[in-house]
Amino acid sequence: MTRLFDQMEVLGRILLDDAPKTPGSEEAIRTAAAAIQFVDATGQVADFEDYVRSLEAYAPPLAIARFDTRQDADAWLMAQKRPPSFASILVADEYFSVFFNPTSGWRGLGRQPRLEFYLQEMADERRQPSGLSFSTKAEAEAWMNQQPTPPQQVVIDIAGAPYLAAYHHRIDYRVLYPLPAPTPPSREA
Incomplete structure (x- = not known):
């Protein structure tokens, strides 16, 4: 909870001390501060901090159901x-x-198309495989279901193909997504 209030303090300092010069920036800062106050007033601080942690973990995009x-x-x-x-x-x-x-x-x-973009980005980043390898999708699903709290995203191998084992933590849903082929490098580079 402190982290959220620390951000409010930073916004206040920017507004009072740094006097933003970009047109509309003062209103944007006040709106951001009001959003933080709304999160606090509606009892959503823990949910907000959970959301920020999921962004930092590059978890699958948030789904509410x-x-x-x-x-x-x-x-x-x-x-x-x-x-x-x-x-x-x-x-x-x-x-x-x-x-x-x-x-x-x-x-x-x-x-x-959020999922397609997310999976393509994961493939393009060529995330390191976790070393977890399974012969079948059923074996991988059994592994996921045995985890008390699975990782929010981890690249695994199923029969030689890369998959993203994803955990949608807000709805307690575990799923395996096949990763697409990485986008070929541009010839312009």
Whole structure:
């Protein structure tokens, strides 16, 4: 919790001492400070700090829920009295955005390529394999399910192919994603 309040102090010093000169920066700093105050006032400090830790660990993009089918996700969305205005959910291991307009009451889901971008970035960074190797996907899944708290992301080998063993910690969901081939280097370099 201290860390969050330390950030508030830094924002205050920037605003008072450094007098930002970029147009709109003062309003942006005040908005950031209000966001931090909102996180604190609504009891979300631990969730926020957990979110920051997941960013630092380069965990899979945050999802607030997971559904096996689109129909299940639609039913959940329609049953929400006040759904989030914008959030990500997983539907059959694909990311969808939740949209809600409180003024009109309109709500909907839209597929988003977040997972593809995340996995491609992981492949392009050529993350070091963990040394964990499995003959079959079932063996790898058994390993993941035996972990009390699996790593949020780790590259493993399944039958000679790279996979990302991912743990969506907010929804306690474990999944194996095949990694795509790395993007070839540009000829311009």
